[in-house]
Amino acid sequence: MSGPDLRGAAAIAGVAESDLGEVGPGRYALDLAAQAAGAALADAGLSTRDVDGLFCAIAGRGMAPLDVAEYLGVRPRYTDGTMVGGSSFVSHLHHAALAIAAGACHTALIVYGSTARSDSVHAGNGRGRLPAAPPETPSYEAAYRPRMPVTGYALAAARHMHQYGTTRAQLAEVAVAARQWARLNPRAFVRDPLTVEDVLASRIVSSPLSVLDCCLVTDGGGALVVTAADRAGHLRRPPVYLLGAGEAHWHRAISQMPDLTVTAATESSRRAYEMAKVGPQDVDVVQLYDAFTINTVLFLEDLGFCAKGEGGAFVSGGRIAPGGSLPVNTNGGGLSYCHPGMYGIFTLIEAARQIRGEAGERQQPDVTIALAHGNGGQLSSQATAILGSEQAL
Amino acid sequence: MSGPGKVADLRRAGLAPHLEYTERLAEGAVPFQSCEECRAAVFPPRVLCPACGAMELTWERSAGLGTVYSTSVLFPRGRDPYPVVLVDLDEGFRMMSTVTGTPAEEVAIGARVRAHVDPAGPDGPHVAFTLETGERDERP
Incomplete structure (x- = not known):
């Protein structure tokens, strides 16, 4: 059963990041969220007074929408605090379009902030370790000391290698491509040259994944302003239309994921493509949540860019790197650009910038359709959005 | 009440x-x-x-017999490596666990394993496995 047709109903009118990297001490997640919100509204030529719909998620804050609304001084008539991990913000975009189409709000603000890196330094955990949160229900995994989230993704990678012959060198190609893109992005956190050999030689954290198969831990925030399509056409920036959106989640714990080589992105992307009336062959740039190198392989398969099992070969030989036939994660991704814990919002920001033609040295020619894909939990929650320029409508 | x-x-x-x-x-x-x-x-x-x-x-x-569905070896600094595995029990359920009595790197996907209850550990009793020697699952 397909959901309501939202094709072209809503558009992204403004995008922004906050300061990224390592911003602390003395600054909080809400500070970064608000900095990004203010900049995204300015980008759209709007202000907090225009916001009547609020969508946000902040790790560790159960009432994030209340925190953010109070801080910004907005009184939304529609609020959504959906928290499904890093995919939350792609879900928020879908929900914002539904709310706008139903008349429940007119100008939606989607917002995120995190000081994960500064917090870990401050707490003496060692730089780059996400703080551990106590489980809210009994854990049937903790006794075995997995290092989460990396072990969950490592188990998926091991299974993909076993079933399809995927190699560590192929996974390393993902990290190398991300780094090559990051070298074109002045805001990327890590821009040193990187080779497949460097990745293979780096310390194994949870086999088969090494330190350089894992995303960064940085600070950072982001925001999007979404309005009804007719209004977006009269604002400061060219509108970036939502053509299609889809969501799916099948499990929370990795031990409950039925097949570790097939994610719910198969379902979320099918829903998004159907609504957008396009297929993977129509997509000019792909922004996907690369928390670990295996993510890019799994998602390129599940989003339909190659057959199941062929992801390792697909990412090799520079195909997804600058100059390759499919530009993937043109900002450098969670692996090299920024990763404050819940990266999904940055897939949308970069997709919008590529469509608006303002991505600087990394800008791809003639981008009319971009796919943004968020992942949350342990390959748990999947959300796909297909964005397009006016030409794509 | x-x-x-x-x-x-x-x-x-x-x-x-x-x-x-x-x-x-x-x-x-x-x-x-x-x-x-x-x-x-x-x-x-x-x-x-x-x-x-x-x-x-x-x-x-459970009869405690199962097959390793996936495995990852962790390498904590200054401590011995250990495997974290997902085991498909023959009765049709899956659980996370570990395999003891074997070098961590030698635990392979497809290996047959037998469960025991380890009464120790900071979280109390938990299920752990040992390799069943000479038996291997040939499913893909």
Whole structure:
């Protein structure tokens, strides 16, 4: 059963990041969220007074929408605090379009902030370790000391290698491509040259994944302003239309994921493509949540860019790197650009910038359709959005 | 109402599945639940069958034989490496666990394993596995 047709109903009118990297001490997640919100509204030529719909998620804050609304001084008539991990913000975009189409709000603000890196330094955990949160229900995994989230993704990678012959060198190609893109992005956190050999030689954290198969831990925030399509056409920036959106989640714990080589992105992307009336062959740039190198392989398969099992070969030989036939994660991704814990919002920001033609040295020619894909939990929650320029409508 | 009486009532009614699980585990069993309606094997413990939604679940004792579905070796600084595995038990449920008595890197996907209850550990008793020598699952 397909959901309501939202094709072209809503558009992204403004995008922004906050300061990224390592911003602390003395600054909080809400500070970064608000900095990004203010900049995204300015980008759209709007202000907090225009916001009547609020969508946000902040790790560790159960009432994030209340925190953010109070801080910004907005009184939304529609609020959504959906928290499904890093995919939350792609879900928020879908929900914002539904709310706008139903008349429940007119100008939606989607917002995120995190000081994960500064917090870990401050707490003496060692730089780059996400703080551990106590489980809210009994854990049937903790006794075995997995290092989460990396072990969950490592188990998926091991299974993909076993079933399809995927190699560590192929996974390393993902990290190398991300780094090559990051070298074109002045805001990327890590821009040193990187080779497949460097990745293979780096310390194994949870086999088969090494330190350089894992995303960064940085600070950072982001925001999007979404309005009804007719209004977006009269604002400061060219509108970036939502053509299609889809969501799916099948499990929370990795031990409950039925097949570790097939994610719910198969379902979320099918829903998004159907609504957008396009297929993977129509997509000019792909922004996907690369928390670990295996993510890019799994998602390129599940989003339909190659057959199941062929992801390792697909990412090799520079195909997804600058100059390759499919530009993937043109900002450098969670692996090299920024990763404050819940990266999904940055897939949308970069997709919008590529469509608006303002991505600087990394800008791809003639981008009319971009796919943004968020992942949350342990390959748990999947959300796909297909964005397009006016030409794509 | 609160206190031990309440807990006993909940347990009798099958509404405190984690408590029931840990008690059976402490007795040395590898417990799981089975749905009276659709016969699905259910783990982790629940009050409702995730396959069909029925609320009648029966406790079972696993024979403890299974196959490694996936494995990852962790390398903590200054400590021995150890494997974290996902095991498909022959009764049809999957659990995270570890394999003891074998070098971590030698635990392979497809290996047959046998469960035991390790009474030690900071979180109390838990299920661990050892390799079943000479037996290997040939499924792809």
